[in-house]
Amino acid sequence: MEVILPISIAILDQAIKGALCKFSSSLPVDVIKGVLSITVVRNTGAAFGILKGQKFFFIGVSLTAIIAIVAVFAANRFFSKKNFLNNKIKIGLSLILGGAIGNMIDRINFGYVIDYIDFKIWPVFNFADTCICIGIFMILLDVLLSRKSAK
Numbered sequence: 001m002e003v004i005l006p007i008s009i010a011i012l013d014q015a016i017k018g019a020l021c022k023f024s025s026s027l028p029v030d031v032i033k034g035v036l037s038i039t040v041v042r043n044t045g046a047a048f049g050i051l052k053g054q055k056f057f058f059i060g061v062s063l064t065a066i067i068a069i070v071a072v073f074a075a076n077r078f079f080s081k082k083n084f085l086n087n088k089i090k091i092g093l094s095l096i097l098g099g100a101i102g103n104m105i106d107r108i109n110f111g112y113v114i115d116y117i118d119f120k121i122w123p124v125f126n127f128a129d130t131c132i133c134i135g136i137f138m139i140l141l142d143v144l145l146s147r148k149s150a151k
Helices: 004-022 055-079 087-110 127-150
Strands: 029-032 036-043 113-118
Touching: 004 036, 004 087, 004 113, 004 127, 055 087, 087 113, 087 127, 113 127
Parallel strands: none
Antiparallel strands: 029 036, 036 113
């Protein structure tokens, strides 16, 4: 799981972005008129477009997160007598890892991240961003529920 899920996410993320870039001349396309459309946005910043143009900073942050998550997985598997990560945490970290890899590939190749999901009331985002957010949510939920049950 720690290898297959993140690699699958990164491959799917890159495939979607590649396909959308090939057809970008026919975009945007309304999926639900006035609510959801598919478009291509070149985001040189982070979430909500903050820190625009900081390519090397974001590559560094992504690389640090990737190395940290891989180190946690390695420690869990090879250096711990008892696995300290439950499946929810493993899945959450795998989602974050796959999303970070997908977006880092964009930053290295293009200097920006390709975003394409536009809900009109929210900044445009992509599949990798979605995986990162779901992964963070899963980990936070698990930690909060674990603390609640421990009390």
